Amino acid sequence: MNLRNQKQCPIKPEPGTQASFAQQEKRAGLLVTNELEKALAGCKAQVERIAKDCKAKNRRFRDAEFDLENDRQRCLFGLSKENREYRPSDVQRVTKIFSNPSFFVDGANSNDIVQGKLGDCWFLSALATMTTAKGLLEKFCVARDEQVGIYGFLFFRDTAWVPVIIDDLLFTSIPKYEELTTPEKELYHRDKNFYNTSARKGGKSLYFARSGTEDETWLPLIEKAYAKLHGDYTAIDGGFSCEAIEDLTGGVSTFIPIKDILDPDVFWREELLLATKDRLFGCGFDTLDSNRSGIKNLTVNGLIGGHAYSVLRALEYKGKRFIVLRNPWGDSEWHGAWSDGAREWTEEWLPALKELEHSFGNDGQFVMEYSDFLDNWDLVEKTLLFDDTWVMSSQWLQVTARPPSAAWSYGDISFTITIPAPTQAVIVLSKLDERYFADISGNSCWMLEFVLFKKGSRAIVAESTPTRFYLRSVNLEAQLEAGEYVVHVRLDRVVNDQLPEYNPGNTDPRKFSRVQTERAKSQSIASNFKPSAVLHNLPIPLDVLAGQDLTELETKAVEAEKQIKATEVALQAEPSVRVPEWTTKEKEETQKGAITVAEGKTTKSGQRGAQPKSDDASSDDDSDYEDSDVGGGDDVEVDLDNLPTSIADEDLGLRSAAGSPVPASVQNERSQSSPSESDYRLESWATRPELGSGYSNDTVVLGLRVYTHKDAPALVGGQLRHEMKASLAALASSALQR
Incomplete structure (x- = not known):
């Protein structure tokens, strides 16, 4: 069926508003976010650089980060050493498996897709669906050099494009001739060459997915890249096809x-x-x-x-x-x-x-x-799918929810959205993609809900509709006028005691370190992320080290630490003190000098716009202030936990005495550091040293993504519940009395 230009808006707009999802055929499927072009260019450049280096050395590319041959167990399995059912017989390069390998043969189509021994029908179904949108699949197969065996792909995770570079080594199900039994050798007349050129050749020898078209290689390679994105092949066993499409398209x-x-x-x-x-x-x-x-x-x-x-x-x-x-x-x-x-x-x-x-x-x-x-x-x-007439804004917060016995209520998390012009909007509340580090993400299965209010109004503008429990995200579509909006979040969960308790003594420490690193990198998207809590799990990017020796870097790190601590002490002593107005250049130089990099991109007000400046956050060792009450004041002993709240447009964001916003990191510290709030604090490294700081069944990283038309980029802020217990309890009590 030929694609036709979409003339009408599939979502009926209100009278006087603009149509929403109307797209031109040539633009359909283009992926939203300004970072896409940068990611595409970066991935292509990396592939070209590595390919050039391989040719100079007369070597094919071997990916040390995901080496199926030398690091088989880490590439196949997660942390647990139990139930390791996948047993490929061998690893071969594409050029040995296929007589005349080609990445695409007459383009990609759904008949190319044949599932292997991995339970990833959801991912393969997503690929089959995407082949129907002409040219869409090719967009994230960014670059390749088939001569040296290097391939670059792009995937969308949480709010960013992630490049994944792989080699062309693949698992096969056919053993080497020498490993055959005598009766098996007899089947091939004891002819090793005959066996190698028949049984060990072709796509049907692959252990995992293969193309239905002989000599076509794109399917097993993209499956491998998706497995690397999530840590191993086992990590992509089971899922929803639409979530895979999200990862592939944004x-x-x-x-x-x-x-x-x-x-x-x-x-x-x-x-x-x-x-x-x-x-x-x-x-x-x-x-x-x-x-x-x-x-x-x-x-x-x-x-x-x-x-x-x-x-x-x-x-x-x-x-x-x-x-x-x-x-x-x-x-x-x-x-x-x-x-x-x-x-x-x-x-x-x-x-x-x-x-x-x-x-x-x-x-x-x-x-x-x-x-x-x-x-x-x-x-x-x-x-x-979004084309490039859309933009995305986001804000992420690390949230410590109330205990499961507390009232099922709104009032712990809110987000604020500023819309500069009328626009169709898609608002998404989601938790992190935890597939890479699911083994250390706790036993809580979360259900997310939210309602949207216009600031200053008690009438609900729209609300999410959870249609299946414990999904990665929920969303709503709405036509919004210019102005300010408030989103209130309600969390529900079940603690699944049937999930196996992770045993740190029953896994490979190398694998565990990589899983911890990926979790720390993912959590760093939160505005209130504390790098010092997981300092040893954060990798140091080469662009921070480039051109400088460690003596130079340590000098810059000391200066950065002094400035950060001075700011924290000032805020502790007097909440009305504002964060110093650094220039962009000072900020980049000082924070990069601190060596530790947190990937969250936030402005001083804790808000994120459609085009946030990419600033690296430095280490902030705040152990001196862990148990202090940053804001001061009396702790009112009022139990809000079992009172339902009725709140429409109240902003839960912490404000200083002067009325200016206090950074989200301080909000979080204030909300979790008071001794009276101990029920809601994160478990410390000392409590569960094998799991790392930040682990708790009560902890989840939540983000609000707002997609709007390009001429109406949104600004998103986030707020957490802190010592406003007395005022919220009064609101709840008043609502109940009414």
Whole structure:
């Protein structure tokens, strides 16, 4: 089906407002954020530099950070040494596996995707879905030099583009000739050359995913890059396809239960018909319970539960509504009406196959009528794509929630949003992508909700609608006027005691150090992140060290530490003292000299705009002030924990005596350092030394991302609950009395 220019806005705007997601065909799928071009250029330059160096040394590229051959266990598995079920037989380069390897053969399409022994159907389904938006998949396959075996990819994680560089070594399932048993050797007439040129050649010898097109290599290589992004192959076993699409495009995903669709005609017209234009879809249903029937591997007319399928396209033909879908396994298709070779395909309807771009065959692709689609699937996953007419603003905070026994209530976290002009907005509340460090992220499974108010008004503008529990993010879409808005967050969770307790004595210390490092880097996105708490886990970027010896760097670090401590002491003694107005040059030189780098990018007010300045934060050893009350004043003993609060436009941000905002790092310190707040403090390194400072079942890093049109970039701020317990308790009490 040819893509057509999107003329109408799929989300109906209010009268007098602008259309929202209308995109030109050539722009559809371009990824939002100003950092994209910088990341693309950086990744290409890195690939070119390494390739040039390899050619000068007459060597193929070998990735020391993800070496499948020499570091097999770390690349395959997470921290636990239990349940290590993947056992590839060998590792070979692409040039040895394929006779005539080519990254793409006639471009990328859904028939290229065949799942291997890894449970990543969700990721492969996302790739199949993305192949339907022409040229989209190629955008994040940034650079490659197939001669030396180096490939560069870009993925979107949390709020930034992450380059991933890999070599062309891949796991295979076919052992070396010498490892065969005598009967196995007999099958190949004891001919080693015959065995190597037949059994050990071709995509079918790969252990994980392979392309359905022989000699095509993009699929196993991007799967490897995605595994490296998250630490190992095991880390990408299980997930939601729409979250993978988010990682690949920077889009925003929504889960839509079929039974919640109010008007199927509207859903068809304003959602599914727009597939591949500015949104992508997947679908599925939960695994079927076979206990009653006793039948194993139950299916619904060939459809498999607990499995991700791709929606490739939707089309109306002669009054009937058809949807083309695909199983990433490359087989096991729908057996109902309009399936391949079904009786519905009479001579009258066969011309529809051309319009649907479908042909019969056991290739995993099949056709369903819309009514059957609604009857057989439980859940639709939608991902909105953004072009470069959009911008993104964000703010992240490390939050210590109240104990699970406390009231289920708003009032712990708020965000403020400033919108300079009327715009369509997509507001997303999310936690960090914890897939890399899931083993040390605690046993709490979080559910997120939020409501949006106009500042000064008690009327709810919009609210998120959680449609599935314990997702990575929730969002809402709304047409916003210019002005200030307040978002209030409510957290819910279940503490899963069935999750295995991480045992530091049962893993590889090298692997553990890398997992800790990735967690520290991810948490550093928070405005109230404290580098000193995880100083030994933060790597030192080469651009900080470049051109300077350690003596020069240590001198700068000492000066930076003095200035930071002086600011902290001043703030402790007198909250109204403002942070010194550093110039950009002074800030960059001083903070980079401190060696330790926190990746959060924040202004002095704790707000983040659409184009934040990238400043490195220095080490702030605050151990001298850990148990002090920065703000002073009496501690009012009022138990707010079990009182529901009713708050609409109140801003929970800490204000100094002069009315100016105090930096978020001080807000967090104030909120967690008072002895009366000990229930909410993070567990210390001394409490759980094997897990590192900042670990707690009560701790989560939350971010608010706001997507708006380019001419209306938002400014986002964040606030945490602190010693305002008395005033909030009064608000709650007053609301209950009303």
